Amino acid sequence: MSKITSLADLKSIKAFVEAKMSLRERSETPESMVQIRVAMATCGIASGAKIVMDYLITELDKRNIPAIVTQTGCMGYCYAEPTIEVTRPGHQPLVFGYVDAKKADQIIEKYIKNGELLDGIIPVNYENIEGK
Amino acid sequence: MKDLALHILDILQNSVTAGATLVKLQIEEIPSKDEYLVKLIDNGKGMDAEMVQQVTDPFFTTRTTRKVGLGLPLLKQNAERTGGNMAIKSEPGKGTEVDVKFVYSHIDRLPTGDISGTLALTVSSYPAIDFIYSHTTPEGTFIFDTIEIKETLGDLPINNPQVIAFMKDLISDNLKEIKAS
Numbered sequence: 001m002s003k004i005t006s007l008a009d010l011k012s013i014k015a016f017v018e019a020k021m022s023l024r025e026r027s028e029t030p031e032s033m034v035q036i037r038v039a040m041a042t043c044g045i046a047s048g049a050k051i052v053m054d055y056l057i058t059e060l061d062k063r064n065i066p067a068i069v070t071q072t073g074c075m076g077y078c079y080a081e082p083t084i085e086v087t088r089p090g091h092q093p094l095v096f097g098y099v100d101a102k103k104a105d106q107i108i109e110k111y112i113k114n115g116e117l118l119d120g121i122i123p124v125n126y127e128n129i130e131g132k
Numbered sequence: 133m134k135d136l137a138l139h140i141l142d143i144l145q146n147s148v149t150a151g152a153t154l155v156k157l158q159i160e161e162i163p164s165k166d167e168y169l170v171k172l173i174d175n176g177k178g179m180d181a182e183m184v185q186q187v188t189d190p191f192f193t194t195r196t197t198r199k200v201g202l203g204l205p206l207l208k209q210n211a212e213r214t215g216g217n218m219a220i221k222s223e224p225g226k227g228t229e230v231d232v233k234f235v236y237s238h239i240d241r242l243p244t245g246d247i248s249g250t251l252a253l254t255v256s257s258y259p260a261i262d263f264i265y266s267h268t269t270p271e272g273t274f275i276f277d278t279i280e281i282k283e284t285l286g287d288l289p290i291n292n293p294q295v296i297a298f299m300k301d302l303i304s305d306n307l308k309e310i311k312a313s
Contacts, residue, residue: 004305005298005306006302007281009302010281010284010295011284013294014284016294017294041142041145041203042142042202043202045133045138046133050141050246053253054249057253057296058293060293061294070257070258071257073195075197076198
């Protein structure tokens with residue numbers, strides 16, 4: 001029978017992650033990391049936002065890009081779901097619409113890594129989701 | 133919504149928006165009574181009696197970005213489709229409890245779906261909120277408690293990608309162990 005993951009395994013993961021973390025990473029504040037918010041209200045979830053969020057968390061980690069991926073509510077672009085808001089350190093937030101795993105890959109490779117703009121950006125005149 | 137896990141992902145947000153600091157999710161599978169029960173209890177700001185009446189109306193929402201609110205109405209519809217029901221109890225300042233009953237053997241009962249992913253994503257998105265999830269089947273009970281996890285983690289954040297992956301494994305392995313459907 002295969003082994004069942006238990007809380008005890010978390011200790012070894014903690015040790016492993018902490019050993020892997022460089023001093024620089026430890027001192028990283030959320031502001032110095034890429035921040036992504038995935039719109040996850042009913043509309044977003046029904047269109048597949050969960051798959052996109054899963055993909056972003058796994059892939060950003062695999063590609064060694066320090067990032068924080070969180071959920072947010074509906075931004076009012078229900079027609080363009082799943083939508084994500086990407087904030088690169090020191091830049092204005094950008095909202096991308098119709099994001100699936102393939103699009104998310106392009107966003108990581110082109111926008112997050114190199115700052116290249118892509119199709120599917122929702123032009124808006126807002127500061128951020130809360131301030132709307 | 134294609135499965136129950138997506139519904140839960142959706143309505144957990146209600147508790148978050150209501151400012152809850154502790155959210156409990158209880159799933160109970162009772163094939164002998166032909167019931168599949170989902171209970172969500174939070175200590176958020178609660179609702180008055182009038183609002184409790186309104187929340188299952190698709191044209192009622194507290195948000196300002198759009199005019200419809202489908203989270204609870206869709207869940208209610210899916211429960212009723214199996215011959216089950218949904219009840220909401222709430223008190224302003226105390227919190228809200230949503231009880232959903234599905235008929236276990238009904239063909240229209242949604243598949244459970246990726247509960248482990250739903251919880252891992254929600255828990256990691258809101259590090260300040262504690263979640264307690266319990267799942268009971270005739271084979272046993274599994275309890276997932278973020279208070280315990282945060283204690284073990286110490287200063288390592290719960291939204292670390294490795295920790296998220298761990299939580300997913302922890303939940304899905306244990307659900308398999310108790311033969312959750």
